[in-house]
Amino acid sequence: MDNQQSTKIDICYIVSHGFAARMVLQTGLLKRLRAEGKSVALVTPDANDENLKLACEGEGILLYEFRSSKPRSSNYNRMRKYFLEDIKNNVALWEKYLWERGFNLKRALFAYFGYTMYQLNKVFPFIRSGFKRYERQFLDVPEAEDFIKKINPRLVVSTYPVAFEEGILLHTANQLNIQTCIHLLSWDNISCKGHFPALADKYIAWGPVMAGEFEEYYDIKKTNIRKCGVPHFDLHHQVKNKPDIAPFIEKLGLNPSKPYLFFAMSSPVFAPCEIDIVEHLAEQIDAGVFGENMQLIARPHPQNVVGSMADLTWLGRLDALVSERVKIDYPQLVDSKLQWSMKQSDMIRLSNMLYGAACCINSGSTVSIDSFMVDTPAVITAFDAHEKREYWFSAKRVTDFPHMKKFLSFGGASVSCSFDELTAHLKNYINNPKANWEARQHARYMETGENDGRATERVCEALLEILGDEKLTQKNRNTDIPVRSI
Helix, strand or coil: CCCCCCCCCCEEEEEECHHEEEHHHHHCHHHHHHHHCCCEEEEEECCCHHHHHHHHHHCEEEEEECCCCCCCCCCHHHHHHHHCCCCHCCCHHHHHHHHHHHHHHHHHHHHHHHHHHHHHHHHHHHHCCCCCCCCHHHCHHHEEEEHHHCEEEEEECCCCCCCCHHHHHHHHHHHHHCCEEEECCCCCCCHHCCCCCCCCCCEEEEHHHHHHHHHHHHHHHHHHEEEEHHHHHHHHHHHHHCCHHHHHHHHHHHCCCCCEEECCCCCCCCCHHHHHHHHHHHHHHHCCCCCCEEEEEEEECCCHCCCCCCCCHHHHHCCCCCCCCCCCCCECCCCCCCCEEECHHHHHHHHHHHCCCEEEECCCCCCHHHHHHCCCCCEEEEECCCCCCCHHHHHHHHCCCHHHHHHHHHHCCCCECCCHHHHHHHHHHHHHHCCCCCHHHHHHHHHCCCCCCCCHHHHHHHHHHHCCCCCCCCCCCCCCCCCCCC
């Protein structure tokens, strides 16, 4: 949809990921802003996405598509971490280096070169500042300036600033002296996705942990950070108060009057033997290890199903597990250039299934927090079935990713390092649903703040408050993005 805009738009949200679309469109956030009399635009890499079109047209939101014609250098994207991050002390980034080193000869050479630069940065900090100047050639894009001027926004909100086009647009808005805000789509974006190419005037954080990371990683002042919660988690609060589980369970072919476990899977990149654990658990369910009535729902992550991180051989193995008491719940994906674009009904189904589960099993996903929002316990599978894999290619390493390490430090989730431990943890929660209750509540609060169903309302209030602020002048803006010492 190519809308020519002559008057100023109040708020322009940049959505380059399906989970960000869920955060702003499936929560009523943009609808609230419209109800406040604010004009809203949404920028995406795919304006033909049926989900986006339907939601935007229904709410009077202008939908724009932006994909830079300036060729993106994949080498540049891969090299950024070596110049700007302390990769040796970040498990999530160090594993990327190891993976690149073993990918192919060309990728390996770049990885070795990058690591050399990383080492030299410790001695010669000017290398880092030189790279940041070099980076400007990728961010200064005339067509992005024309695009932002066409929309003419008062406020630009970025949800995933490490994405190439999104970083360009955020940078451009800063250069045009337009108010900017970063409202992150996920809990791992600050610590695991690499340095943001552009910062903003204001920040909307999930909870205390994310607010602290904004301060730690980017030296953001507390006064510029609002802790609002997670808009799409408001649904969990609604489901807790008025669950509607039976229709979803029945549709899968399970008995809604009987208990079930919920296994939320990850990509084989993170949990290479997870399919073996699901198969083992399915065998236990069919054998009555957890009681004659226990059932199992296994749900592949979208990254299991599509994209470079998928292993399609898993899908056949999952389908082979289907029995009277074991079912597979595939995510409802939309055909789109927007990664992991999901139907609105999918989140409603997921929330109800989590609420009804005796326990949620996963290898280190956001779904652990989702589970805590509906008071369902979570067990992390930090092992590789019967295999003995090297740490850097094992599910064990995920528990050491910065965001997961913080989450697990609160003691809310139980970590299993073997089949026996997994069985023991599950039996404990099945027999004692309130086990570990206080630690679970504390972990949920630290990650998302208050669980009162008002996160969307608070985000709306924060955005309206930002609109009421006078724009920081370019002179006063901190355009020199701080980089933590290596």
